[in-house]
Amino acid sequence: MSLVTILQHLLTGVSLGGAYALIAIGYTMVYGILRLINFAHGEIFMIAGYLMVFSMASFPWYIAIPIVLIGTVVIGVVIERVAYKPLRSAPRMSVMISAIGVSYLLQNLATYLFTGLPRGYPEIPFLKKIFQFGSLSASFVTFLTPVLTILLVILLLYIINNTKIGMAMRAVAKDYETAEIMGIQINSVVSITFAIGSLLAGVGSILYFTDRMSVNPFSGSLPGLKCFVAAVLGGIGSIPGAVVGGFILGLGETFLVALGYSTFSDAFTFGLLIVMLLVRPTGLFGEKATEKV
Numbered sequence: 001m002s003l004v005t006i007l008q009h010l011l012t013g014v015s016l017g018g019a020y021a022l023i024a025i026g027y028t029m030v031y032g033i034l035r036l037i038n039f040a041h042g043e044i045f046m047i048a049g050y051l052m053v054f055s056m057a058s059f060p061w062y063i064a065i066p067i068v069l070i071g072t073v074v075i076g077v078v079i080e081r082v083a084y085k086p087l088r089s090a091p092r093m094s095v096m097i098s099a100i101g102v103s104y105l106l107q108n109l110a111t112y113l114f115t116g117l118p119r120g121y122p123e124i125p126f127l128k129k130i131f132q133f134g135s136l137s138a139s140f141v142t143f144l145t146p147v148l149t150i151l152l153v154i155l156l157l158y159i160i161n162n163t164k165i166g167m168a169m170r171a172v173a174k175d176y177e178t179a180e181i182m183g184i185q186i187n188s189v190v191s192i193t194f195a196i197g198s199l200l201a202g203v204g205s206i207l208y209f210t211d212r213m214s215v216n217p218f219s220g221s222l223p224g225l226k227c228f229v230a231a232v233l234g235g236i237g238s239i240p241g242a243v244v245g246g247f248i249l250g251l252g253e254t255f256l257v258a259l260g261y262s263t264f265s266d267a268f269t270f271g272l273l274i275v276m277l278l279v280r281p282t283g284l285f286g287e288k289a290t291e292k293v
Contacts, residue, residue, distance in 0.1 A: 004135040009258040010251070015142040015211070017250025018149035022204035023227035024234070024242035025156070026197030032173045032237040033193045035092065039099040040079060042224015043106035044198055048072040048205035049121065049215035050114060056122035065124075069202045076198025077191050085187065103224075110217035118214040127210045145207045146247075152200065153243050160239070165192055173237070222266065229273045235286025244284060248272075 023045055030038045051071045055064035083102045087095045127141040160166035168189045171179040180186050208223065209215055230249050234241025252272070253265045276283065 005258070007136055008138070009254050011136070011138050011142055013251035013254030014247065015138075015145040015207075015250070016254060017247035018145035019204045019208040019246075020223070020227050020230050020250050021149050021243040021246025022152065022200045022207070023223065024230040024246045025153070025239055026201050027228050027231040028234070028236050028239060028242040029193050029197050031231070033169060033190060034084070034095075036084065036095050037099065037228065038194075038197070039096070039224070039228075040083075040102035040106060041197065041201060042220035042222075042227070043103050043110075044072060044076050044079070044220070045201045045205045045208075045224060046110065046215065046217065046220030047075055047106060048202040049209045049219055050110065050119070051202075052206060052209070053119050053122060053215060056124075061122075061124045061126075064122075065206065068206065069199055072202035072205075073195045073198045076194045076201070080191060080194040085190070088186075107217050107221070114217065116217055118216040121209040121213050121215050124206070124210060127206075139211070141207055141210045148203070148207070149243065149246075152203065153239065156196065156200075157239060165189070169193060226266075226269050229269050232273060232283055233276050235283030238283070238285040241283055241285030 023041065026041045026044075027038060030036055030041070048068055048071075051068045052064060055067045055071075058064075059067065079102055083098050084095060087098055127139065127144070129140045130137055131140060131143065160169055168179070168184045169192075171182070171184055172186060172189050176186070179189075209219075226249055227246065230245035231242045232245070233248060234243065234245030236242075249269055249272070252268055256262065256265045256268055280286075
């Protein structure tokens, strides 16, 4: 394998990893606040793909993109208010079952409304522009994805560490009951957490589907599971961990495909999860939980 080919695959892997990282952050943020695995997060990502298909049919891309991002945020917040908020004090298993139910509801609703056939994802002209560096060539979205991912993560960490809402998020994540007693508006914090996670899933969907050119009702299932694995791999609850996990999966899958083992690219993801749970259950950046007696 030549150096140019390796660099080409490296670029592709980093780009895929960036999209995974943005979606994984949604899982890790919700888990950090509510100790809930939002299994519907992959379907929110899929719905964002359909929103772009229909928005671009009526508007130019610079209007369609804000519509998609705002629409994705609204869907995420509505799901939290309807499916999760009423179960806030219910046993953890009830909330998890609700999340799985929402996931299947969105899949079947999309199948009913849009049929199971793939729909062509609209081309956003500036994202598909090809750049050539010697023998290395790639579309603009391939270069943009990792850069945009890192910038968004830096902005998110700034918000969490340096703003009032970020302080409230950290307080709720540390001790839910005490934060509520201290007067923190739990519902507002949870809604903002879902809004941020959904916004990043919307951005991730634009970057992901631009390279894959089609969307169907099950487009969110496997990427959603992989991004959950990325969050666990990095240490669920850790934002930098979710990013690192996303990049590891993206690079690993890409190089397996490059070496001719595309059949095992999905197995690699879940095999890595098993190994990580056996060797380091808390993930790369996770902290060991201490039980107070």
